[in-house]
Amino acid sequence: MAKNIKKHRFNVIDALLIIVILAIICAAAVIFSVPEKFGLSDAAAEEDQYVNIEYELQFRKVPEVLKNVIEANYNVNDAVYDASADRVFGELVGVRFEKGVYTGVDLESGKTVLSRYEDLYDVVFTIRTEAKMSDVDRYSVGGFEVSVGSAMKIKLPYFTYSGYCIKVAEVTDVAKEVE
């Protein structure tokens, strides 16, 4: 037996095994020593400040046929997803519709005139979510900074569209710490 052990030579498989083991140990060491970098640290998460916000997204010139589909299907608390990335923008709190406004010019008087589209609607979604205060004091929802003017493309099972944020407000001013 002793003879057999002495005869064993370090080969390429042993080398590969050692490299793999070292790589895994290094990866594990990095992940567990700086877990906040990988979103795994409870301690780090507790330092983040979270607030509840409600914001409004406006979708302009939505055809009546789509407005009818929204009216027939939407429910409060529906999850509103980002159509461009794998994240949730929040929960639907309410929806309102109004006929789209057109700004024209009266050629006789030269004055600006407002009128309404017959069957195109401005649809406004009110969305509630928990936002993290970013390093530069902005509301971050899953990494997306929400503020008035932000262009957002949303999707739900019954509607997808591009719109703009037109209002943001904190609904409570008590920061929530992640448990």
Next chain:
Amino acid sequence: MNEESIKKVRKFKPNIIDALLVLAIIAAIAGIAIRSGIAEKVTETVKEYNTPMEKVKISFTVSDINRASFETFTPGDVFRAASMYYEQFGVLETVEMAPAEKYVENVHGQIVKSYSPLTDPDVPDSYARIDVSGTFTSADGKFENGIFKLNGIYDVIPGLEIRIVDKDIDVNIKITNVERITEAE
């Protein structure tokens, strides 16, 4: 490498140390997978994979196209979604046309809706431009979080604009409704 060493390599047999090393590697990989959430994602993926396929009824509109193009919309034709890597989109079931609608500003600055006129007053439906609406029976897809995904991959949602093609036409459509027609088993 001489003949003797080649012989030794060929004689390599896994021993208990190798087995322990493999087990340690598997345990380490499993630990990292669980801790980093990869295991959860794999579970979700398996669940999605096992969701049965089904078909839906897709309603659509096409805006402001040439009157002659209408003849290329033939019920029964199979369309593909060019904007979804030519995935099979569905079978055209119904189709109808109407004079193209257009919003224009009048002299008073107000927005009013107008319709494409007939090119020949004596010929019904001889509009210069038309809007088309209709329905498809989709190709197979799956519902995930309530959203219909064509072939389990591509979102098909009211409001989505996509390019579809068949042998006769290449056109952009707006999806206006998605309705279940078969219940998942």
